[in-house]
């Protein structure tokens with residue numbers, strides 16, 4: 001299924017055949033390749049090579065570093081369709097979403113190229129005569145990227161393009177569920193390196209491995225920054241380990257995203273927003289809409305319309321004309337069924353959630369997206385289940401809706417559908433949503449790369465992608481220069 005595609009993307013056959021770790025496609029559950037998992041020794045060797053590469057790369061002028069990313073963007077444009085198809089095969093995303101993920105890589109390349117001429121510092125007024133103060137930004141060192149299965153290519157690109165223009169070397173450990181897209185990204189990056197000609201060896205390396213390889217990266221003091229995307233469970237382990245050696249981390253962890261649907265909302269818009277956010281990527285986005293907090297006066301109408309929209313959703317092979325592809329694996333299906341059973345136990349009324357296409361694909365897991373009307377924000381609602389389950393809660397007063405929005409451990413994305421300016425502004429105010437993303441009349445998912453991406457609380461607090469997220473990949477230095485013939489001390493101190 002993938003041999004030709006991988007070869008066209010520049011991946012050598014030995015990298016995806018003859019290994020001991022099978023790679024499955026969620027489309028039909030079959031094994032499509034096998035890779036060799038790397039252990040601690042290989043990780044350490046790669047760290048050493050990356051360290052050497054960093055020593056050279058940090059001295060390359062930033063706009064020249066940007067040129068490498070410009071070339072990479074060109075390579076991605078040429079291979080967008082093929083890489084998108086591979087994302088569909090390995091992660092189960094529908095064609096549009098697979099292509100969208102590659103487009104996100106291209107977008108961040110463009111952003112990073114511009115950034116390579118804008119790594120601005122400040123000049124600061126000094127209190128001492130004949131003195132000049134400024135703030136400069138320097139490359140940080142080695143950046144370790146650990147990524148999740150559900151954004152198998154974009155998250156790496158977000159981190160790597162910024163890290164490289166900032167003058168760092170990168171080591172990437174993708175999810176063990178999606179090594180093929182990672183091999184393809186690495187091969188495409190090498191095409192850009194070949195055009196660039198003089199980048200140091202080992203500048204951006206791939207580590208095919210599982211949790212053990214991730215831990216080797218996390219524990220090594222030479223890795224200045226760990227940018228880890230995945231479950232809150234993973235972040236709970238990684239965060240303290242990196243902190244224990246005073247390393248830096250960017251944690252991008254689980255979400256439990258809500259929409260407040262106010263009585264004044266444009267319901268046509270809201271139903272479309274719910275559909276894309278709740279069932280897109282089969283509910284397997286960190287920003288998937290998981291909680292609908294709807295005003296009691298419109299709840300029955302909204303739920304009826306959402307159910308009608310769900311009934312029309314085409315489920316099946318993500319490469320055909322469908323809107324919902326498979327769950328990643330059986331474990332994910334079991335977690336969804338457990339959550340629905342718990343929802344019923346906690347007083348919920350469940351619609352959908354059944355397995356589909358079982359006869360056609362006995363080893364793959366397709367489901368109808370589920371809606372669970374809940375009497376309260378009970379335990380199961382407060383937990384992220386990485387599957388298409390939309391919990392519905394009714395509210396009467398706006399303050400109650402806001403409280404429900406914030407009363408979960410996670411803090412990634414949130415939105416409100418309203419035409420009431422006061423509610424919209426209140427939602428985005430200091431006393432409003434406590435999430436990293438708060439949208440008005442837009443669903444919770446589908447962020448653009450220009451903004452900083454990430455969330456609060458158990459989502460980990462990290463920010464990556466746009467805005468000034470690049471600062472996390474650099475070290476800040478305060479410089480004071482004395483160009484006078486005196487040596488005045490700050491705070492007027494006299495010391496003689």
Ligand code: NAD
Nearest residue numbers: 147148149174175214215230231234237252253254255286
């Ligand atoms: P996961 O936590 O199982 O794995 C993520 C990555 O962490 C994998 O590469 C894995 O090998 C590695 N890993 C696991 N334990 C580790 C450890 N102890 N040390 C080092 N590395 C370790 O997550 P998943 O199932 O692949 O992805 C789904 C989860 O990711 C969801 O919770 C989703 O919300 C979250 N996610 C968050 C964002 C975000 O930006 N906030 C984006 C995408 C996915």
